[in-house]
Amino acid sequence: MDQSLDINTNTLTKTLCAFLADAQYDDLTSRAVSEAKRGVLDWLGCAFAGSRHATIDKLLAVLQEAGGKPQATVFARGLKLGFLDAPLANGQMGHLLDFDDTHAGGVLLHTSSPVLAALFALAERAPVSGKNFMLAYAVGFEAGVRSGRSAPHHHNGGWHLTGTLGSIAAGVAAGRILNLNKQQLTYAMGIAATQAGGMQQNRGTLCKSFHAGKAAANGVLAALLAERGFDSTQEIIEGKKGFSRIYSDTADVDQLTANLGSGWIIESNGHKPYACGLVLHPLIDAVIALRARTKLSAAEVDEITVRVHPLARSVTGVVEPSTGLQSKFSIAHSAAAAFVDGNAGVAQYTDAKATDPQLVALRRKVKVVADETLGTDEAHAIVVAGSVRAEAHVLHASGTVANPMSDTAIEAKFLANATPVIGEARAKRVCEVVWVLETVGDMRELIGLLA
Numbered sequence: 001m002d003q004s005l006d007i008n009t010n011t012l013t014k015t016l017c018a019f020l021a022d023a024q025y026d027d028l029t030s031r032a033v034s035e036a037k038r039g040v041l042d043w044l045g046c047a048f049a050g051s052r053h054a055t056i057d058k059l060l061a062v063l064q065e066a067g068g069k070p071q072a073t074v075f076a077r078g079l080k081l082g083f084l085d086a087p088l089a090n091g092q093m094g095h096l097l098d099f100d101d102t103h104a105g106g107v108l109l110h111t112s113s114p115v116l117a118a119l120f121a122l123a124e125r126a127p128v129s130g131k132n133f134m135l136a137y138a139v140g141f142e143a144g145v146r147s148g149r150s151a152p153h154h155h156n157g158g159w160h161l162t163g164t165l166g167s168i169a170a171g172v173a174a175g176r177i178l179n180l181n182k183q184q185l186t187y188a189m190g191i192a193a194t195q196a197g198g199m200q201q202n203r204g205t206l207c208k209s210f211h212a213g214k215a216a217a218n219g220v221l222a223a224l225l226a227e228r229g230f231d232s233t234q235e236i237i238e239g240k241k242g243f244s245r246i247y248s249d250t251a252d253v254d255q256l257t258a259n260l261g262s263g264w265i266i267e268s269n270g271h272k273p274y275a276c277g278l279v280l281h282p283l284i285d286a287v288i289a290l291r292a293r294t295k296l297s298a299a300e301v302d303e304i305t306v307r308v309h310p311l312a313r314s315v316t317g318v319v320e321p322s323t324g325l326q327s328k329f330s331i332a333h334s335a336a337a338a339f340v341d342g343n344a345g346v347a348q349y350t351d352a353k354a355t356d357p358q359l360v361a362l363r364r365k366v367k368v369v370a371d372e373t374l375g376t377d378e379a380h381a382i383v384v385a386g387s388v389r390a391e392a393h394v395l396h397a398s399g400t401v402a403n404p405m406s407d408t409a410i411e412a413k414f415l416a417n418a419t420p421v422i423g424e425a426r427a428k429r430v431c432e433v434v435w436v437l438e439t440v441g442d443m444r445e446l447i448g449l450l451a
Contacts, residue, residue, distance in 0.1 A: 007183060011235040012256045016146065017189055018182035019260055020139045020172060025131040025438075028138055032264035033438065036134040038410050041434045042101055042271050043094050043112040044075075044450065045417035049346055050096035051076040052421065055206045059089055059213075072121035075450045076421045083121050083224070084217045087170075091117035091213035095162060097346055098209075098328050099275040099417070103141070104376065104400065105268045107148035107165065108155060108278065112269075114166035114215035115140035115173045120450075121220055122177050123443035130440030136177040140219075141266040143189060144169025149255035150237050151248035155200075159247060163198020163211030168243075170219020178223050190232025191222035193243050204318060204326035271405045273398050273413070274344035276328040279312035281397035282379035283331065287338040289392040290383045298340050298362045300385045306335055307380040310370040320360075327354040332363035335381070346417075377402070422449075 028036075050056065060077065068082030074089045081089065094100050094113035103109045119136055122128070144165045148154060155161055171192025175185045195218040198211035226232075237243045238253035245251050274284050283306045290304075312331065321327035327334075327349050336359045337348040353359060374380075377397040383390050396402035405413070411431055418427040426449055433446050440446060 012238045012253055013236055014186045014234050015257050017185040021182040021185045025135045031267045032138050035266045035269050036137050037434055037437050039101055039112050039269055041414050042410050043116050045414035046100045047075050047090055047094040048421040049417035050093040053096050055096060056093055072124045073447050073451050078451060084220055087117040087121040087216035087220050088213040091216035092209045095212035096209040097275050099272055101269055101271045102278040103145055103269050107145050108161060109144055109165050110162040111141050111144050111169055113212035114170040117216035118170040118174045118219040119177055122174055127442045128177055130437035133443050136173045138264050138266045139176040140169040140173025143172035145265045146256050147237050150244040150253050152252055153248040153250050158200045160198035160200050160211050163215050164196040166212060166215030167192045167196040167218040170216050171222035174219045174223035175226060178227055180226055184226045186234050187232045188222045188226035190236035191225050192219050193236045203329050268401050270401055271399045275346045275349055276334055276344060277316050279315050280334045282377050282394045283308055283381060284334055284338045284344045285394040285397055286379045286381035286392040287335050288342055290381055290390050291339050291342050294390050296385050298358055301365055301383060303365050303384045304335055305367045305382045307369045307371045309374045309376045310372055311376055313368055313370045321354045324350040324354050331368050332366040335366045336363035
């Protein structure tokens with residue numbers, strides 16, 4: 001008999017799942033609780049901002065045609081879909097504008113879109129307290145990021161981690177909110193991981209955010225199946241043909257349980273002040289600083305040179321974007337938009353901005369230099385205009401762990417994203433509830449504000 005199928009066998013996957021199944025809210029640190037609240041508020045705002053995009057119209061049309069029971073709320077749409085369809089829609093909303101949080105501790109993962117979309121759906125299946133919701137959220141972070149660290153070259157293989165690791169994170173989080181035991185949670189992790197998918201080739205298309213929604217739905221399905229006795233291998237990550245072996249050309253399986261219990265990975269989450277890939281943020285900070293310092297107009301600029309970590313260039317190499325989604329993966333566009341508008345929010349990554357003549361002209365003056373000596377959250381920028389030359393250096397981009405957004409900034413971002421969609425009064429009420437989430441007895445109190 002395959003040892004990985006024997007329920008008496010101890011594996012790394014099972015060790016992790018046993019720890020996560022036994023974890024209680026009181027085991028969370030105050031910082032983990034704080035980051036959970038910040039993450040919920042930030043992600044809900046991103047989902048509201050994405051809810052009106054035409055992409056969601058297309059997705060919902062298909063999901064409604066396919067049918068299903070009205071079981072879980074689709075945010076800001078006044079309708080309910082099934083327990084698998086609602087997280088698919090909400091998950092895509094949350095990641096659609098690339099404005100959602102990103103964990104960058106060795107793994108670039110938009111954890112919240114798949115995890116929270118899954119959890120909000122299941123919170124309508126049975127009463128879930130705010131405390132248990134936050135615990136499941138933190139548990140999902142552990143599973144997703146630890147799985148990613150066990151497969152060091154996973155990203156290099158062309159996988160979109162929010163689709164792959166997001167499925168694992170959502171499956172384990174969903175299993176925890178269903179109070180699965182360690183055996184069931186091990187199976188949920190295996191069922192979720194075997195569904196993992198998502199290709200970086202789809203950057204700049206509607207499929208990239210679709211990965212997040214699919215990951216959320218995969219996670220819910222995995223947990224519901226495990227609850228009913230559906231099984232999987234018990235070493236889905238570390239096995240000879242497990243995730244870390246086949247999704248990466250190198251494996252570091254001990255990362256799955258390394259320092260388990262010494263802290264919570266959600267504590268090192270990062271949030272985005274800009275609506276684009278995280279690797280673009282340091283150069284945006286630098287260019288905005290140059291804009292403020294020089295007071296130059298775009299027409300006066302002869303050249304903007306940005307020096308960035310090679311990852312930024314490889315991930316965001318679109319030279320001439322023609323759509324808003326494509327422009328989110330263009331260093332030149334981000335630099336140009338930051339210089340012209342002094343911002344890189346939702347408004348700077350629309351289809352109209354991608355083809356704006358002023359931005360097109362300026363981004364053709366942007367020179368990009370890859371520098372391996374820089375950190376991934378670091379950048380240098382130089383602007384030259386005639387005899388004027390100015391330089392800016394950003395050591396840690398805003399929104400990162402080393403330079404975090406304040407609670408005030410997180411709330412301001414949420415209100416800016418949510419108010420146009422659900423109104424000022426309701427948006428402020430959401431803030432009030434989320435900041436005291438540990439006092440909420442039934443998450444449907446919050447969900448009622450999100451419809």
